[in-house]
Structures are given as structure tokens and as C-alpha cells.
Amino acid sequence: MKKFIHIIGLSLTMLLTGCATIVSKSTYPVYIQSEPVGATFTIKNSKGQVVAKGETPKEIRLKASAGYFKPATYILDFQRKGYAKKTVTITATLDGWYMGNIALLSPLGALIIDPLTGAMYKLPSSISTTLDKNSQSPKRKTKAQLQILYLDTLTDEQKAQLVAI
Template sequence: MNKFVCVFALSASLLGGCATIAGDKTQLVPISSTPNDATVLIIDEKGNEIFKGLTPTSVPLQKSDGSYFGKKNYTVEITKEGYKKQIIPITASANGWYVGGNFIFGGLIGWLIVDPFNGGMYTLSPEQVTSTLGEEIAHNNKATDGGVSIVLLQDVPHQLRSQMKKVN
């Protein structure tokens, strides 16, 4: 019996990676914005649309594509009419269970064979997306008729800067 327990414990430590055992393949990412009811579009690293909805929401995202060291990365676009579009990257990186757990328990098999195929070795960051949407530049229709629009230089598109007139 004692020999069986030792063989079982040794097999479990050699055949499993710590991140695979302790981690999940997906991560729930809460997304919110100010103001609410903004459109959320999540696109993966291959350009595939993963999710489209409104804030606030929570979306389960895959951490790996199932290939060897195939971590997933995403781009979150938050838009609302009258506000500037926000683009937030979500990136995957190795978590503590992969790094430390395999150092102590899993060994090379966990580091190089088991965990690299499983999303459990990754953590998506940021863990939650919170966006405060800034208002777009106010457009004054009179500006095209000789009126004046006052905006910050950083908010003026480059193609319009040649039309600007300095005011003392």
C-alpha cells in the first residue's frame, strides 16, 4: 500500500503541470465604462471578433489557443457616439503556478510539455477593463463659414493643422 502511494505521488508530479492543475483555461474579464451602455468589441490576435455587446458586461476569454505556448491576446474597443474610442490591449503572461509551482513540484515535464499546451499557465492582464470615455471635439458648424473653433492642438487632426491660423 505504501509503495502504491509513493508510485502514485511520483506519477502525479511527473505527469501534471502545476498551472494545468491549479489554473483555468478561461478567465472572466469584467468590462465597464463611464458612461454605461458603450459598445464593446473584443478582437483576438488573429483579427477574429470574439464578443460584441454593451457595458457593463463580463466576458470569459480563452487564455490559450491550444498550441505549444499559444497564449491569446485581445484588443478591447469601447465606443459610444459623441465620445472618443478607447482601445485597451489584454495580454497573456505566465502566472505564478507555472513559474513557481513547476519549479517546486512539476519539474521540466510541467514546464516544457504539460503546461505550454494548456491555458492554465497564463493570466490575462488587465484582469478587468474600466474605461472613462472622453468627449469628442465639439464641432462648430460656423467654423467652416469663417467662425472660430477653439481646441487643444493635440486634438486637431494632423491634416487640418495647415489650415490653422494663429491668434495673438
Template sequence: MKKFICLLLLPLLLTGCAAIVGNGEETVFIDSTPANVPFMITDNEGQITAIGTTPQSVTLRKSDGGYFGKQAYTLTLKQEGYYSASMPLEYRFSRWYTFGNIIFFGVPGWLIVDPFFGGMYTFKEDKIHTWMRPCERGPFNYMCS
């Protein structure tokens, strides 16, 4: 009987909370002032992941499938008459990864399952608003795009 109960609990012990509750993708809302600014999101290899105009929601993968392989993204906004803006989309550990694995004694979740899945990460901001700075007249106006 004890072996049977252990076999039933084994799958629970071999999963991670972030993998169960979390998701391998996350949606980010991108907005700007002024509106209708073209943007591009590139990953850590320089590949274009998303293109659009603000305001728009974009769904991004959080992991490349490797061990602790979180994806790194850079958001670039460019509008004629304004200075371009570029910023990294930053992550933090999800609460399910940090605290959920404590509740369920999920050491395999911390070290095996969640690091491959990507659900352990979440964006620091799920809504990004950027104020574009207008170009000033003068000798350095050529630097504006």
C-alpha cells in the same frame, strides 16, 4: 515496491501545476464611464470573440491549443459622441506556473503540459474600466464616432 511507488508518482511528475489548479478560460469584467457603451473583443486573427455593452463580464479562452499558444485579444469600445477606445488585453504568467512547478519539480509542467493547456497565463487585469473622452466641437469633430 520501488517500481510501484515510481509508477504512482509518474502521473504527478508529468502534470503541470497551472494545468491542475488553473483554467483554460478566464472571466474579464468590462466597465466604462459612461455606462452602456458597446464593445467588441477580437482575437489575434481578427475574429470577433465577444460583443456586448458595458458593464458586462466576458469569458475568454487563454490558449489556442498550440505550444505556448496564448490568445491575444483586443478590446474596442465605441459610442456616438465619444472618441473610440482600443486596447490589448495583456497576460502574465500565473503564479502556479511560475512557483507551483518549482515546488513539485515540474519540469514537464513547465515545458510540456502547461504550455499547451493555457492555464499558465492569466490576465494582468480581470476588471477593466475605461473612461470615454467626449468629442469636442470643432473642425475635427468628424473623427469622432
């Protein structure tokens, strides 16, 4: 009888918990870095709302979920004077601990608890990018040229492009 109660208790615990919620987390620290350092960055969520700003290198905390069964997606815009603007996308991926719900046959954890807490997803621990220098070479002034050609020296293709005036 005692063994039966232990088995029932263990079974209920496994059925009523979310594996990723217990072992993992729903908000992650993400280290943002760039080469060169000192670039400013803005992070927007999938709704276009700014969720973080700063200067590299910096660690920020981001939610891994954007809602029930929705992984978070973030757009990072990097800028620094003398360098081209660069955009990087971060998308949360499925956390391996979420698969524990399937292994433990826990439908409540798989369908309700982990999706609601956001613990079913994870974010990378760091994002790194290299900014490209602006290639703005000085504009050269080109002089207009006038070239006089005889009609009999033109090719058939050039003759087809002539416009009568």
C-alpha cells in the same frame, strides 16, 4: 518497501502533472466596464477575429492562451455616440501556478501539459476605461484677407519666399 512505493507514487504524480492545469484554469471571466456605461464594445483576437461583442458593463469569458506557449492578446474597441472611439489591449500573463512545475521539477507539466491546456497563462479579472467626449466645436468660417505691403517693408526672409510672376 511500503515507504519506497509511496515515494515513487508521489514522484510520478509530481512529474506527470501540470501544476497550473490542476490548480488554475484556461478560460477566464473578464468584466468589461466603461465610464460612461452603455458603450458598445468589440473584442478581436490576435488573428483579427471577433470573439465577443456587447454593451458595458458585461462579463465575458476569454481564453488565456492563443496556442502552444503563446499568450492570448485581445483588442477591445469601445464606442459610444458623442464620445471618441477608444482601443484597449489585453494580454495574458504567466500564471504563478505554472512556476509550481519548476518547484516540483515537473518537466512534463512545464513543457507539455500546462502549455497545451493554456493554463500557464491568466487574464485580468476586469477591464475598465473612461471614454473622452468628442471635442467637435462648431467650425468658424474665416474670411480671406488681402493685405497689401510695400516691398521695402518686407524682411529678408519674406523676400526669399516671393515668387516672380
